[in-house]
Amino acid sequence: MKRSILSTIVSLLLISNFILFSYTTLPAGAYPSDTASWTILLYFDGDQSETTYSLAEKMKADVRNLANVGSTDEVHFLVLQDLDGMNDSTMYYVHEHFVTVYSPSMINASWGDEVNMGDPATLQQFMEWGIDHYPADHYNLYLNNHGGGWYGICADEHPSYDILNVSELSHVCSSIHAHIGKRIDIVSMDACLMAMTEVAYALCEDVHYLVASEGFIRTHETLTGLYLNWHVDQIYGYLAEYPWMSPVDVCLATVETFQTDTIYILPPSIIKPQAVDTISAIDLSYLPLLAFRLDQLAEILLEQSLIDRVRIQWVFLQTQSFSGGYDFVGVTYYPTYVDAYDFAYNIKRYSRHLQTRRTAQLVMDAVDDIVILERHGTCALRGEHPDAHGISLYHPYRSWVYDQKYSSLTFAQHTHWDEYLCSLWS
Numbered sequence: 001m002k003r004s005i006l007s008t009i010v011s012l013l014l015i016s017n018f019i020l021f022s023y024t025t026l027p028a029g030a031y032p033s034d035t036a037s038w039t040i041l042l043y044f045d046g047d048q049s050e051t052t053y054s055l056a057e058k059m060k061a062d063v064r065n066l067a068n069v070g071s072t073d074e075v076h077f078l079v080l081q082d083l084d085g086m087n088d089s090t091m092y093y094v095h096e097h098f099v100t101v102y103s104p105s106m107i108n109a110s111w112g113d114e115v116n117m118g119d120p121a122t123l124q125q126f127m128e129w130g131i132d133h134y135p136a137d138h139y140n141l142y143l144n145n146h147g148g149g150w151y152g153i154c155a156d157e158h159p160s161y162d163i164l165n166v167s168e169l170s171h172v173c174s175s176i177h178a179h180i181g182k183r184i185d186i187v188s189m190d191a192c193l194m195a196m197t198e199v200a201y202a203l204c205e206d207v208h209y210l211v212a213s214e215g216f217i218r219t220h221e222t223l224t225g226l227y228l229n230w231h232v233d234q235i236y237g238y239l240a241e242y243p244w245m246s247p248v249d250v251c252l253a254t255v256e257t258f259q260t261d262t263i264y265i266l267p268p269s270i271i272k273p274q275a276v277d278t279i280s281a282i283d284l285s286y287l288p289l290l291a292f293r294l295d296q297l298a299e300i301l302l303e304q305s306l307i308d309r310v311r312i313q314w315v316f317l318q319t320q321s322f323s324g325g326y327d328f329v330g331v332t333y334y335p336t337y338v339d340a341y342d343f344a345y346n347i348k349r350y351s352r353h354l355q356t357r358r359t360a361q362l363v364m365d366a367v368d369d370i371v372i373l374e375r376h377g378t379c380a381l382r383g384e385h386p387d388a389h390g391i392s393l394y395h396p397y398r399s400w401v402y403d404q405k406y407s408s409l410t411f412a413q414h415t416h417w418d419e420y421l422c423s424l425w426s
Helices: 002-015 055-067 120-133 166-180 197-203 232-241 247-257 284-303 306-318 340-350 354-370 404-408 410-414 417-422
Strands: 020-022 036-045 075-082 089-094 098-102 136-144 153-156 162-164 184-190 207-212 220-222 225-227 279-283 337-339 371-375 392-394
Touching: 036 055, 036 120, 036 153, 036 232, 055 075, 055 089, 055 098, 055 136, 055 225, 055 232, 075 120, 075 232, 120 136, 120 166, 136 166, 136 247, 166 184, 166 197, 184 247, 197 207, 197 284, 197 392, 197 410, 207 247, 207 284, 232 247, 247 279, 247 371, 279 284, 279 354, 284 340, 284 354, 284 410, 284 417, 306 340, 337 340, 340 354, 340 392, 354 371, 392 417, 404 410, 404 417, 410 417
Parallel strands: 020 098, 036 075, 036 136, 136 184, 184 207
Antiparallel strands: 075 089, 089 098, 153 162, 207 279, 220 225, 279 371, 337 392
């Protein structure tokens, strides 16, 4: 009878979106001695002021949903979470229907209760601690925050603003690669605009697979709670039940369980409606080939006449973009990211030069090799992206809106893409 009453109480608490937290810490030597199949390292950065929705509330919902699954002997869920105030950073080991709460000082004795999630040292030390205490055959890093494409991810506003830029993320992944002696299996990015060639290229030597969206992610409140695009309970529920799943299987499950969203207007853009409809799984082993093909295309475009390069403005206007609306002269509210395949397709379609068309086709072939699985909507009037193919690319409309910080990216340094962008008609 007592067991029945307790079960009922737990069920009611979960239904009301509350989790029973255990504040006990594991004694030394109580960590798993055997190697599990998977360890999932979830980096929940909710430390930003509320915009259209509260990231902090989303993070809490994600932890609640993850607790509906819970860790097993073969699958471990470890969360480092920072909410939108001060002294609210916490680490969780997620069990079924409850979590064990750890102080971040367990990772680093100098850390207090407010960690900077935009600092690469925070991410690296969290990952190393999780890997050392919960060893596994496979590792999945899950980054949860706002995203800005090649500008970075995981911005933290307290006590001062900091953001994990792409170069810093690349350095962390390289360090973890050295720490475990192999590549990280999957990096999942629950954030806007991160399925980019530039982001993927920065990770390709140290990560096997990237799962991210070319477009926007949007969380909002409904009558039944928060509307979430990424469902950790579904993604990792499969994994907990079938821990022998391969990294590719986990990537496919992530794409297939992604929940699309309806049309909305992204402030301050009043030009182009948006919908959350794109998600893709990317095999990073093919990124060097895509970079090589894009470099070839950039060199060819650089050699063409001014008249031919002006024609690219028409190509741009025909190409699927993801970062907000632009007007007829190309003024955007967000840096313009275009679908890499669709850009090459339109180059091939409108170019007068045979070699250009052949090289554009090679770019398209490389994208086909890279993208394992992707989903997108088909109605542009609803703000969906019918010409999405899974991976985007930085392409401002004119050279005068080119951001010079782009030239510091590894992709820009290894290719002529930045030189090509700077040559565009202005």
